Amino acid sequence: MSLSAIFVQLLNGLASASSLFLVAAGLSLIFGVTRIVNFAHGSLYMLGVYTAYSLVKTFGGGILGFWGAVLAAGLIVGVFGALVERLLLRRLYRAPELLQLLATFALVLIIRDFALWAWGPEDLLGPRAPGLDGAVGIAGRRVPEYDLLLIALGPVVLGLLWLLLTRTRWGTLVRAATEDREMAGALGVNQSWLFTSVFALGAFLAGLGGAIQIPREPAVLTMDLSILADVFVVVVVGGMGSIPGAFLAAVIIGVLKAMCIGIGNVSAFGIDFSFSKLTLVVEFIVMAVVLVIRPWGLLGRSQGIPRGAASVEPPLHLPSPALLKGFAAALLALALLPLVSDRYTLVLLTDILVFALFAVSLHFIMGPAGMHSFGHAAYFGLGAYAAALLFKHALPMELALLLAPFAAGLGALAFGWFCVRLSGVYLAMLTLAFAQIAWSVVYQWDAFTGGSNGLVGVWPAQWLAGKTAFYYLALALCAGGILILWRILYSPFGYALRAGRDSPLRADAIGIDVRRQQWLGFALAGLFAGLAGAVYAFSKGSISPDSLSIPRSVDGLVMVLMGGIQTLTGAVAGAAVFTWLQDTISRQTEFWRALLGGIILFLVLVFPQGIAGFLRERWEARAGGSKG
Amino acid sequence: MLEMKDVSSAYGRAHILYDLSLSANRGEVVVLLGRNGAGKSTTLKTLIGLVRPLAGEISFDGRRIERLEPYEIARLGLGYVPEERRIFTDLSVMDNLEVGRQAPRTGAPRWTPEKLFELFPNLADMRERRGAHISGGEQQMLTIARTLMGNPSAILLDEPSEGLAPVIVEQMARTILELKQEGLCVLLSEQNLHFANLVADRAYIIEKGHIRYQGTMTELAANAQVRATYLSV
Structure with missing residues (x-):
């Protein structure tokens, strides 16, 4: 592979990294404050893609129409996230953490079928971005203008989030609640609204991360779980709760994946090796390596058990005689069942x-x-x-x-x-x-x-x-x-x-x-x-x-x-x-x-x-x- | 201004407090004395709403608060300083203060970071330092300063002298007396009778979740038998 080809793949990787970063930053924020591992985050991303697709159709493909649609899609998903938090997850904050996980997974199922119902099973490819549908010649190769815009977008969002988190009262409260939400509450911080707003922001970022992808990738129904896996990896590699870490990890993984596609098949010492097949796993290999060397991710810090969330597990009692009798009866019933039941x-x-x-x-x-x-x-x-x-x-x-x-x-x-x-x-x-x-x-x-x-x-x-x-x-x-x-x-x-x-x-x-x-x-x-x-x-x-x-x-x-x-x-x-x-x-x-x-x-x-x-x-x- | 009436509390199935009644007034320092595990911390946590009482009434400033969330109670002007400090270690000293900030309220002293740095001069030199990088004594000062940023009219202090060097303990005692001067109602828990004698007007002795004794510090000083039964190790 020539140097200029590597360079083009690098740019391509950076462009995908931006979207990945937006989604991962949202997941990381939500996890940091609410301690919810939001399985539905990929679904929010998917909703962003589909919503933006429909809105562009409605608004028309002009510059205002396109960017208005992208932004509106992000906002709609943000509002949806806030509603999910207030109507559903809020009832579960006192429940064990894993139950919240289960609830967010139920949302994955529901949103998947909603998308199937609303947009149908076919892949939908969005329009090119108006004004940015050309390509620029770089190092003798053509790079899509839209990719260059995306490459710039990642660092801009990183900067804005950093300002938001360090220079505003809201950001200070978010960082405090991430560390010890019970104490923040005892100081008069209304966690309820903090959680809702963090959820809304996280969902907005996921929706926006999806919406900006429409000129690059078709909307498909399985993208919810595939992006979720990518984003989990990014957040974990970067360090749970670290926004700069998420950015770094998104760049590493975006670039590595693009490189694997770019390199393609390589023959060395008589062995054929396909790097493009490696794309499916390369991020997971990175994650496994990072976690073994730095168990809290690249920029993450060791996290103790979050205060106020530690639950004491009840003891597991020996089965009572009644329960043992129940087991025996159930086994007997199962053994006798073939006598009466059908195939x-x-x-x-x-x-x-x-x-x-x-x-x-x-x-x-x-x-x-x-x-x-x-x-x-x-x-x-x-x-x-x-x-x-x-x-x-x-x-x-x-x-x-x-x-x-x-x-x-x-x-x-x-x-x-x-x-x-x-x-x-x-x-x-x-x-x-x-x-x-x-x-x-x-x-x-x-x-x-x-x-x-x-x-x-x-x-x-x-x-x-x-x-x-x-x-x-x-x-x-x-x-x-x-x-x-x-x-x-x-x-x-x-x-x-x-x-x-x-x-x-x-x-x-x-x-x-x-x-x-x-x-x-x-x-x-x-x-x-x-x-x-x-x-x-x-x-x-x-x-x-x-x-x-x-x-x-x-x-x-x-x-x-x-x-x-x-x-x-x-x-x-x-x-x-x-x-x-x-x-x-x-x-x-x-x-x-x-x-x-x-x-x-x-x-x-x-x-x-x-x-x-x-x-x-x-x-x-x-x-x-x-x-x- | 702060009153508990027949309050019972529990963690899960473990009953901690039984029909507890106590009160504290404006401009008064009241100490809750007792050994480890007697229920002192739970009493304070119940007052601020971190532990929800099973039964009984709690009123603060003329309002019933036993069913409110901690943040609602804090916003009524009841400050809470936990035993384990629990400062936000990732945040700078200034940001820690910012988390505690609330609008000024009538009938309570009004605090600003500058005014707090006069009370705790050590903190003034480390405004931008992260909470993790200041000493234990400074952290203890910061927890109190952070709570004061809410401009409370009453403050709960959970074992403020615990684990501090003697010179800092003295500074802590002076601080508490200054708060009293400002007209705050102070309720603190202590195991250290010497420290309690320095600051408190009245004392309650708690043992196994029951109030066993109440009286002024002078009365307690005169009652060797009570001290021997409930406080000596």
């Missing part, structure tokens, strides 16, 4: 069993170990692919099923080694990064994994081919796995995990190697997620990269949170309800995402303690009432 129900139940084990394995690290994984599907997928590949390479199905979980466990052991060095939201982001790396390897390695088509013809052995027989296999393996994981929670190892979650320092001081215990817990959870994945592969007969994609990881999160994270049985209840709902709703309506999102929101608002948590409270209230 369809059995297939659905098999799915539920698989996802119950998946959810319980995720709960195992999230609840008792306090490690919030956003990328647990990686291990589910590794198990599924390992099973399929072993089977394809002539191993008997039984052996493939047996070995596959260990492949997932090994993967978790490798990724976990990095992850347990971090905590909180950084750990969550690193797990997401690893999952995305695993996904893109599987997605691109056509020769080995079948690429985007996946692998087909992964059928169980003859004696398990019947739906009933396979159901019993799934029941034995998944229920067995769940019971083993639960049993481990009440072993000394399980207590050590909880000690490490509640107070790492004290646990260390009494001789628990917290990091080692967490690492082991992480690997164990990966192993059982892999078992669920392996059973899943054989139950479907095929496997695709979807099984380790971000949405699958999020499904797991939703199941665990819907069930109630601090209950033992919650994950199972959550998995059952979620899988059943998804199956039922997706057969009823094209807009099943919005419906599912609505149901999740309802559950979050009505049962903030999760389904199982709610039932337990009712039970305890009744028991307490009858005694008193």
Whole structure:
């Protein structure tokens, strides 16, 4: 590649970095003050793109029309953000942090279907920016004028934000609330309005970041989650809450991605290597490296537990005799069910069993170990692919099923080694990064994994081919796995995990190697997620990269949170309800995402303690009432 | 001007305060004495609204406040200085003061940064220094100055002498007496009887969430038995 080509790619990268920075700065501000990891931030960006597209159509493509549309799109998204904060998130500030996450994810689903309804499924390419639709000759190559404008826009917005945060009273209050919002409140700062205004500003930046993209990129419905992944990476690499850090990281990642596309295929020492394929993962590799070397990002600072937000987890009680009897009865009912139910129900139940084990394995690290994984599907997928590949390479199905979980466990052991060095939201982001790396390897390695088509013809052995027989296999393996994981929670190892979650320092001081215990817990959870994945592969007969994609990881999160994270049985209840709902709703309506999102929101608002948590409270209230 | 009547508070399931009643008047320094874990901090946190009482009434300046949010209570003119300082370490000294600033109110002394630097001369030399980069004693001064920026008519001080060098403790005592001179109502919690004797007019003794004794400092000085029962280590 020539020098001038590199230079042009550099400019291209800087232009995308500006939009990335705007969106990331918004996310970073919102997280800093409200401590909400706003999953819907990518959706706000998408709304910005679509709104700007429609407004340009309405206003006409003149200079005023175009820029008026871009700005108005940002403002509309900003107002929408403020409404979301006041009508929804505000009710959840006292709820556990992860529930807020769940609520913002429900918004992702709803906004996605809103866009589908309002703008349809086709990609929409916006008009060129009037007056800037030409190109400038630089170093003998042509660079779009619009790109040059975007390159300037990033630093300008950075400067304006810096002035806003350091030179205004509002900015001072925002910085104070970022550090200790309870204390700010006790000094007379009305957090309520501060939160709303920060949310509005963050949403405005996301909407604007989207709106300025319309001449460069078509509006597509999947851009919400793809930009979200990019922006998470930028914010984490830069340091959560650091605006200059977000800028630096956006530039690094924007440029690296553009370079990878620019370099293309390279042949060295007889090995062909495609840099353009690397674009999908390069940012996640940067993030993994940065987090291992600087766990708080490039310009971030070590964050203690935010004051006033620390919640004390209730102890996990041993299951009562009544509950144990309930387990036994449920198992018996599940074992007898094939006698009365039809094929369809059995297939659905098999799915539920698989996802119950998946959810319980995720709960195992999230609840008792306090490690919030956003990328647990990686291990589910590794198990599924390992099973399929072993089977394809002539191993008997039984052996493939047996070995596959260990492949997932090994993967978790490798990724976990990095992850347990971090905590909180950084750990969550690193797990997401690893999952995305695993996904893109599987997605691109056509020769080995079948690429985007996946692998087909992964059928169980003859004696398990019947739906009933396979159901019993799934029941034995998944229920067995769940019971083993639960049993481990009440072993000394399980207590050590909880000690490490509640107070790492004290646990260390009494001789628990917290990091080692967490690492082991992480690997164990990966192993059982892999078992669920392996059973899943054989139950479907095929496997695709979807099984380790971000949405699958999020499904797991939703199941665990819907069930109630601090209950033992919650994950199972959550998995059952979620899988059943998804199956039922997706057969009823094209807009099943919005419906599912609505149901999740309802559950979050009505049962903030999760389904199982709610039932337990009712039970305890009744028991307490009858005694008193 | 500040009154608690039969207030009970709890953190989750742990009951901390039981039917607590106390009052403090304008221009008066009242001390809440008790050992570690007796419920002193919780009492102050309940007054400012950081802990919501289960039962009982709290009134301030003639208004009921037990159901208000902390920021609403602070805006009525009740200042709160926490035990652990909790200054904003990322913000400069001036910015810390800015966070506490509220509009002036009638019937309460009016503070500006300049006036506060007269009260706390050490802080005057480090206006632009970040909160993280000043000493513990200066941080303690800054927390009080920050709260005073709200122009409060009453102020709650949670163990202001804790962890300070003796010379700073003396300065702290002088500051409290100056606030009293300005007509503020001061309610402070203390374990240090010597410090309480320097500043307070009246005392309440709290133990296991119950008020066990109340009286003037002179009465307390005369009552060796109460001191031995509730205060000696």
